[in-house]
Amino acid sequence: MSLNKKSALRVAQVLNEALPYIQRFTGKTIVVKFGGNAMVDWELQNSFARDIILMKLVGMNPVVVHGGGPQIGQLLHKLNIESRFVDGMRVTDSETMNVVEMVLGGTVNKQIVNLINHNGGRAVGVTGKDGLLLEARKLTRKNENAGLHASEIIDIGQVGEVEKVNIEVINMLINGDFIPVIAPIGVDRNGISYNINADLVAGKIAECLKAEKLMLLTNVAGLKNKQGEVLTGLASPQVQSLIDDGTIYGGMLPKITCALDAIKAGVNAAHIIDGRIPNAVLLEIFTDSGVGTLITNSRAQTESR
Numbered sequence: 001m002s003l004n005k006k007s008a009l010r011v012a013q014v015l016n017e018a019l020p021y022i023q024r025f026t027g028k029t030i031v032v033k034f035g036g037n038a039m040v041d042w043e044l045q046n047s048f049a050r051d052i053i054l055m056k057l058v059g060m061n062p063v064v065v066h067g068g069g070p071q072i073g074q075l076l077h078k079l080n081i082e083s084r085f086v087d088g089m090r091v092t093d094s095e096t097m098n099v100v101e102m103v104l105g106g107t108v109n110k111q112i113v114n115l116i117n118h119n120g121g122r123a124v125g126v127t128g129k130d131g132l133l134l135e136a137r138k139l140t141r142k143n144e145n146a147g148l149h150a151s152e153i154i155d156i157g158q159v160g161e162v163e164k165v166n167i168e169v170i171n172m173l174i175n176g177d178f179i180p181v182i183a184p185i186g187v188d189r190n191g192i193s194y195n196i197n198a199d200l201v202a203g204k205i206a207e208c209l210k211a212e213k214l215m216l217l218t219n220v221a222g223l224k225n226k227q228g229e230v231l232t233g234l235a236s237p238q239v240q241s242l243i244d245d246g247t248i249y250g251g252m253l254p255k256i257t258c259a260l261d262a263i264k265a266g267v268n269a270a271h272i273i274d275g276r277i278p279n280a281v282l283l284e285i286f287t288d289s290g291v292g293t294l295i296t297n298s299r300a301q302t303e304s305r
Contacts, residue, residue, distance in 0.1 A: 014287075017287055018286040022058045022059070025212060027059055027061070028060055028061065028211075028212035028213070029063060030213045031211045031215070032062055032063070032202075032215045033066070033214075033215065033216045033217060034064055034067070034112065034217055034275075035068075035069075035198055035216075035275070036067075036217055036219040036275045037219050037275055038217050039066065039067070039068070039070075040071075043278060044275065044276070045111075045115055046115065046119065047280075048275075048280075049115040049121065050119050051279055051281040052121065052123075053116060053119055053121035055282075056121060056177075062179055065184060066109065066112055066182070067104075067198035068107075068198075069090070072090070072099060072103045072104070075102070076096065081096060086154055086156050087141060088254075089139075089159055089197070090195065091157050092157040092158040092159050093158070096157070100185070101185055101193060104127070104183040104195075105183045105185055108183070109126075109127070112125070112181050122178050122179060123179040124180060124181065125182075125183070126182055128201070129186070129187045129193065131168065131169035132166050133165065133166055133170070134184070134185070134186035134187070134196065135163045135164040135187065135188070136160035136161065136186025136187060136188050137160060137194075138159070138160055138188070139156065141153070141156055158192065158193060159194060160186050160196045162186060162204040165205055167205075167209055170182075170205070170209065184200075199216055199254060199258045202258070203258040203259070203262045207261070207262055207266065207267060210266055210267070211262075212269070213270070213271060214262045214270045214271070215270075215281060215284065216272050216273070217275030217280065218273065218275060219274075220252070221274045221291075222272050222273065222292040222293035223248065223252065223292075225242075226247055231293055232290065232292070232293045233294055233296075234296075235295075236260055236264065236296070239256060240260070255272060263296065264297070269294060269296050270294075271284050271290070271292055271294055271295070272295070273290070273293075274292055
């Protein structure tokens with residue numbers, strides 16, 4: 001059945017709108033952090049996989065970094081291992097770390113790889129331990145104790161931060177025409193494994209790859225002002241002002257800080273996008289309006305996605 005005139009015009013408009021973005025981003029590296037609802041909803045998982053494949057087919061170099069907090073929590077519950085959190089971070093003892101590695105490096109990573117491959121892509125899954133991709137150090141948390149007039153060190157176990165990214169593994173996969181899918185597990189010089197926040201890993205990898213874009217999928221529509229309106233086309237100084245006046249706070253603050261750090265390190269644009277929308281990645285890259293918040297380093301760049 002052929003398209004009617006109205007449908008044909010709509011399809012043509014979409015394709016014409018996408019063309020300049022395809023031309024602009026061909027050959028560019030785009031780091032996408034996959035998380036939130038998109039990881040647990042079957043329809044969203046498949047639309048994400050197809051988005052990544054299409055990006056690769058039109059000449060972009062997508063790199064996927066994934067989380068897996070809910071899946072970790074579910075397995076810990078089944079194993080009767082208590083989950084504890086400090087400032088939103090999972091306290092990770094050696095027993096919990098075993099579960100983290102099993103879920104992130106095994107179940108979740110291979111599910112994403114399988115989704116991409118099943119839909120016609122060529123994905124390879126790795127953790128930060130493979131080829132020493134992510135060299136980590138223990139993350140320390142301090143709590144100011146007013147009574148002691150000093151800082152109290154809080155031990156949250158094998159939770160780490162990225163000390164160094166060895167991009168040779170990623171470049172090898174990209175050059176081999178594969179899509180890297182990376183689990184956020186790092187290792188230190190003593191061979192100790194660390195659970196690292198996936199947003200932070202994605203940001204650091206984007207910095208080291210000198211990526212064109214960093215895209216962080218979330219469970220919200222984007223960065224909102226105090227009236228609840230989604231903001232976009234923001235320069236980094238504007239975002240810093242929103243942090244300073246308390247508009248950005250709580251769970252959104254680490255994501256925005258990660259995006260700002262990537263921008264300051266040379267990544268051209270960071271996107272906070274609504275992963276609850278099917279094909280959110282394609283809509284953000286290939287359309288004028290997008291489905292989230294765009295942050296750039298220059299006011300001049302904010303006029304166009």
